[in-house]
Amino acid sequence: MIEHFHEGELISVLTAQPIDRALDYKAPEGGCMKGAFVEVPLGPRKVLGIVWGRGEGGYDLAKVRSVIRVLDAVPMREEMRTFLERAGAYTLTPMSAMVRLATRSPGLGDPPSMRTIYRRGTGEPDRWTDARRRVVETLESYGSLAFTLKELAEMAGVSSSVVKGLVKQGVVAEEASPRDVAYPRLDPGESPYELTEEQSAAAETLKSGVAGRKYGTTLLKGVTGSGKTEVYLEAVGACLAAGRQALVLLPEIALTAEFLTRVDARFGARPAEWHSGVTMTERRRAWRMVGEGGAQLVVGARSALFLPFQDLGLIVVDEEHDTSYKQEDGVLYNARDMAVLRASINGAQVVLASATPSLESWANAEAGKYTRVTLTSRFGSAAMPDMRAIDMRDAALPSDRWISQTLVDEVKKRTEAGEQSLLFLNRRGYAPVTICRACGHQIGCDHCDARMVEHRFLKRLVCHQCGESKPLPEACPSCDAEGRMAPVGPGVERLAEEVQALFPEARTSVLSSDVFGSARALKAEIERIAEGDADIIIGTQIVAKGHNFPHLTLVGVIDADLGLQGSDLRAAERTFQLMRQVAGRAGRAEKPGVALLQTYQPAHPVIGAILSGDEEEFWKAEARERQAAGVPPFGRMAGIVLSSPDVQEVFDIGRILATRREPLARIGAQVYGPAAAPIARIRGRHRVRLLVKADKTAPLQEALVAWVNQVKLPNNLRLSIDIDPQTF
Ligand code: ADP
Ligand code: ZN
Helix, strand or coil, X not given: CCCEXXXXXXXXXXXXXXXXXXXXXECCCCCEECCCEEEEEXXXXXXXXXXXXXXXXXXCHHHCCECCEECCXXXXXXXXXXXXXXXXXXXXXXXXXXXXXXXXXXXXXXXXXXXXXXXXXXXXXXXXXXXXXXXXXXXXXXXXXXXXXXXXXXXXXXXXHHHHHHHHCXXXXXXXXXXXXXXXXXXXXXXXXXXXXXXXXXXXXXHHHHHCCXXXXXXXXXXXXXXXXXXXXXXXXXXXHCCCEEEEECCCHHHHHHHHHHHHXXXXXXXXXXXXXXXXXXXXXXXXXXXXXXXXXXXXXXXXXXXXCCCEEEEEEECCCCHHHECCCCCCCXXXXXXXXXXXXXXXXXXXXECCCCHHHHHHXXXXXXXXXXXXXXXXXXXXXXXXXXXXXXXXXXXCCCCCHHHHHHHHHHHHCCCEEEEECCCCCCECEEEECCCCCECECCCXXXXXXXXXXXXXXXXXXXXXXXXXXXXXXXXXXXCCEEEECCCHHHHHHHHHHHCCCCCEEEECCXXXXXXXXXXXXXXXXXXXXXXXXXXXXXXXXXXXXXXXXXXXXXXXXXXXXXCCCXXXXXXXXXXXXXXXXXXXXXXXXEEEEEECCCCCHHHHHHHHCCHHHHHHHHHHHHHHHCCCCCEEEEEEEEXXXXXXXXXXHHHHHHHCCHHHHCCCCEEEEEEEEEEEEECCEEEEEEEEEEECCCCHXXXXXXXXXXXXXXXXXXXXXXXXXXXX
């Protein structure tokens, strides 16, 4: 039974305003339900809130104001409220910020109404113009989605009269639609494929989990192309057939298009989509339909975890090891962990899918907390690529070249055979450093402790920390020498130059997030490559994420040592995952692949593990090291970052915290630092970090709160706590 409050009863309401606690109001005329979305007065303003429970009282009731109105939305369910509370408590996030995550529907307070929407019609225009082509491309790239006139015109970069003109010719269809229409029903049906024995066994395990209607997490491990997607779609089908909703999280928007097409083919219609590239109208529709049960399946980014599902039965986290699941701004949460939390509250199943699981998930499977399901072979006869090292100490390359002769020869063989090669370098831009040859000055960002990176496509120097950019100076800013500024080291853009010089005939494609203005342009390029319309691909880590390139048979890693520098304890894991993922791009059914790693340290244990592909051995060794150091996943950690424009102040406060460690000592936790944060200055703010390490079972959050509350912080000093930080 959902609690109902009568008119005039005292209720407590949580808002997204930065106030630490719920506020008391009187229930409005007609009363309201617990969980209802309401509009309340706050000072002179009206704000959105959620009825959280009974009011506290104990003060002059005459002064308490009334709720203005109850909004037209399904009240927040008990599970969702519990989820927000637990997620907030775990990440030490104030409830106001959690409410903000849960109320991200545009126009939540608007009444439902009719409006005119536009989608692709059946006609062709009498004559094509650039503007008309953009309108049609926009509509076609979003498939079945419809837009308002304003949205469509804006997205295509045309005036609304262009759209209207196309309507007259039947190229664009105009229709009246209530604001929120349910998504087409999906048909759970059957897989179009005959699953292999291993695949069906895996699918059965997942399906029986879903049928149990209880919480459980399964780690679905299998190399790229082994059929993980096919197998978890079986679980999605079972979930839909059971009448419950499913959510599939993907680490990158660029992957959704391919996935949506696949869902369409498997279930007969496209699911709801939720990420930053989705129109406001469509987001509003998704939010409401998820809550009302008019959306059975959602595909989206990590924030989709905060949608108001009516009955969530399954969450799939694809590429679960991907670091982009960790939100690094605002609320610092890891979507993988939050998916497990949400599922445990909803009685839902979680599937964590990856070719290279995170050490966290691997350890949970080892400990028996997660079920483990493994697909050992690639579908068809395709084997994992043959992996070899190229010892760069023997390569003797001049200082402005990065591709060894061995690699050049291999690429040449592929282009001659009409096959594709991928050269991987995880560095955006043209050159990581720009230096003055006269005085040695390096161009840094004015606001950050970071070097400016030259981007030739943009013709500017860019700071990868704050995004600030400036033109490349003619003269050195330090010694005024003219024309002596020079790039040092390679980025993908510079590597592309080397490729063009070596293979002037080849069709090349640079895949880096900077080169494409939009997710759509990137998607188009990925499709172009998949169709074989490029010989040599030069890419950053966006190529490592799940795209299928059937003609690709060679992967060359330009600098396999890049991730191994530095003292981060996760460096080995990251490098291992990234290298295995990138290598996994090579080779398909009939064409076996080869992956070559250029390295200066072929004897490094991580390089050795990558080459041998003995994953269990690698994880066991990693686990032993982490266990000995008492760090995640075997111990708990938190990073506390203090930032301020005043460098003295951040260190002072950091030292005070370090000396008043009693609340932490009580739970046996240790404090390290203060030390300059990995990036010591961002946007003009100096940053200092303390690391706290505790036993797995210690009540870390409570102790952290007690600890930081001892110190009164100066006004312009910010303190943020990151539970389970990415680097330590
Ligand atoms: P993963 O998610 O592990 O990379 P996918 O599920 O995408 O693997 O499968 C890789 C390719 O093999 C896809 O194109 C898929 O359609 C195909 N495939 C997988 N299993 C089968 C099967 N049993 N029969 C036919 N094709 C399959
Ligand atoms: Zn900067």
